[in-house]
Amino acid sequence: MDHILPLLQPEDHVLHVQFVTGIFRSLLEQPIPNHEALASQAISHLKHVEDLVLHASFYRVLGYFYTYRDNLAKGVQTLTKALEVAKSAENIDEQGRILNMLASAKWSVAEYAAGLALVIEARRLLQLSGNFQEEAKSLWIEAGFHRKFGAYQYSLLLLWRARERLRLCDTHMLKSEYAEAKKIHVTIAQNTSPEQDMLRHAYALLGIAQIDITLGTTGNDVEQTLSSAKMMLSHMVYDAGVKECEMSIANLHLAEGDLLTAKPVFQTCLQWSWGKEAEVSSYCLQQMADIRRWKLANLSWCTSYLVERFSFSKDMKVTQKNLFIVALEGFTSMDIHRNRADCMLRLGQIMEKRGDLEKAETLWMDARPLFERSLQGKEVAGLNTRLAVLREAKTKSNIGEDLLIEYLSMQDESNNHSEGK
Template identity: 35%
Template sequence: MAMKHGQSALSLAQSIGDIAKQSDVFRHFAFIKWAVGDYTAGQLYAKEAHELARIMGHLYREARGLRTEALNWLGLGNYMQCILLAKRARSLLDVCGLPHSIEGNGLRMLLGEVQSRKSEYVEAHSMYNQVAQAAANDPHYHAMSLINMADIEVSMGTAKHEIQRKINVAQTILKVIGMARGSTGCDIVQADLNLREGDMSTLLFCKCLRKMWGKDSEVVVYCLERLGDVSRWKNSHHELSWSTVLLAHSLKQKEKLGIHKGLQFIGDVFLQEKDEVTASSLFTLALQGFTLMDVHRSRAECMIRLGDISEKNGDLLNALELWDMARPLFERSSQTKQIQAIDNRLSRNNKDVKEQHQKGLAHLVELSVPAGKVDEEDEEDSEIELELDEADVEQVVV
């Protein structure tokens, strides 16, 4: 319905040559497509919006269009392009003297989301905190920044009471201003916190899925990622179906991060079923995608699993190499527990490698040839070489 009314508005704007209105309508289309996860169409509409704004020399409209296009590139998983467009938009707002406007806060939220998806949690948290401070008089952005900080803190292992306080404050603000979408954001972060604390109930996730399916793709993917991550659900047998739904949904939306997380989670299921060959193939494929997208934590998780498989198959050196590469990635994503787990692996297995090396040296010593025999063989070799040299000389002289 919204697209239909928008088409009527666009036709009218085109008939009277109103470029500003055309730009606004295209941006409206882009937001609609972004919300439902049709990021490819959304990107094209947004590009049309900011190009029309550029033609008319309206810098603020151009900045808004650039941010909307960046949002769609974020959904598609092209973080480099997203950052590039966001920085262009910020420079235009600076020229307009509006760096701390609503649009400026939106750009900070966007850049924070890029860092969060790449698991650069410290930087993302700092960016959201800037928004919370700058948007003290903007209840919507203030509440959303609190939710996003709480979401990051769940992943960083922050104390439960600190996270709960932010969720409660955000819920109160959003209830007052009547923001339904933001309230759902509180619910999904609450569900994620409950899961981290050992509550294995899927009810709140499923409630949010039913509420937002077909309306808000970001919420849907968020829920599916948590439901499909087999490593977080103990003694449960529902994860394969959720992982498959995540993969199918992300493929449909061309959402790269969800695609590769789906592959990783399905790999976890095969690993639990002792199918290491299939699991290894899926982890390798996911790792390639995460590497291209520069998603630190997910890269490290795949490396850990591949290293464990190598260790089990007797390739300890490859396992050590993979674990060693994973460690700085976990450091980059502030994963303290995982870093400790890697250190334990490395400490235990480096000792085993040293023992194997010492045994190998001892075996070589046992196989070594006695010194006297070596000397005799060397003398015989020298006599043969001398005879050959003399024969060669005689042949040349003749």
């Protein structure tokens, strides 16, 4: 009977292609022995298949496999072929799904404008096809691009529509809305497990640890959380995720003052990511350029960057006040609470030294709820002390304004000295 069956049942080319497609789709997190030979077999069977949608689906899954396995150029080439076939088949659903993947590939190499154009077209096609799940993915990807351009409010709007909790959490993080971000990560961690959804569970743990570090929490518990996330992502052979964990561990060492341990990790991650993982490179450069944390000066990386902007404005005198004003305008438009408050605090100090105590008080009052919103308890306490001293001194007629300014300036010098330690 074993010898008769092959004669009675001719080879099913469609079934073979579907089977190989399923292998590539389901084993992204596991090694596939001889995957190139397997792909070649499927392509040879496709020559006997007339269904162009099946062709497009196979190349879409194969292209995603290549991009996931760190062969971005081959992945984009395969996805482009898939898109051509999907257009020939006039299947807008496949076109939309492929465009989503191509947009994600553009994100990896920091081609944000090109990626945004692709995903907007993907969302349009998927709306027409009625594929709500893939449309939500388009919204999720599109929100990431708008977030990169600083349009955080619009990004949040897109994310609420897409109901994609994880990227929503990223936007809260950038806006320094740490309580909201951590709540989302904790919810994801509680409702997933390494067995059911290892990727989401690992990234939830990573997000929790990153927020804890931002809020000043250090120690073994945070490092253990990061190590657990790294172990899961290593098991999945997801190199970019592993590097994110390693950078976060280095960030923890940096927060604890262990510069010698942190620096080589950032340098190694930067070398690994350059030209292929823009987000990892950006994170490394940001941490390495934040010279406040390296105890070189009390100046943020963002303010350093703004100097370049002023170099193109020949009529504008570059001053400390101008830098903070431009920074405040930018952070206000992006609705980033913590950085807005930082600028207001520094501008208030400048106003105080110039004798404009009313303006200083107004700036500090405006900064306080922003620090509270981003859970910066130390800064809130410092502002409360400043305001109390300022108000008490203003009510005492026997204390002159010059003496008050001198006293507050001494307080600034004392605070700056303690920050540099």
